[in-house]
Amino acid sequence: MSIDDLYRELILDHYKSPRHHGRLDPADAEAEGQNPLCGDELLVTLRFGADGETIEELAFDGHGCAISQASASMLSEEVIGRKASEVAAIDKDDTPLVAMMTESGTPLTPIRLKCALLGLGVLKVALHKSAGTPLPEEWAGIEEVEFE
DSSP states (O other): OOHHHHHHHHHHHHHHSOTTBSOOSSOSEEEEEEETTTTEEEEEEEEEOTTSSBEEEEEEEEEOOHHHHHHHHHHHHHHTTSBHHHHHTOOGGGSHHHHHHHHHTOOOOHHHHHHHHHHHHHHHHHHHHHHOOOOOGGGTTOSSEEOO
16 A cells, blocks of 8 residues: 555545534634635634633534545644644644645645645634734735635
């Protein structure tokens, strides 16, 4: 089995059995986003721990392609237990799915890259709205992520 086959299996596993899928109610923070080119829609809800800064719980809901849903699932596993400021500083190339694809030498097309980054964008907007963390320049001043 090749490394590409292993990565495809991992993506399909996260797509078919997403981790932290659903909605938190009540939530300390939430944001929505979409990628109209692919039809992806995502809602991220989260709760902070007692310190008001550590992400204690996170859930995502929505629908879309395997890349967007698997990426959100993988990202959710990565950020629970981390501080909002740490998560806000995650670079797009360091999201789990993008890093995995880069390591394998399997590039994502520009449209697929937008699918893979939707979860990170929505999470960063939620953190910005609730904790005041900085947004990347390209997202400054927005309340909802929309890739076109």
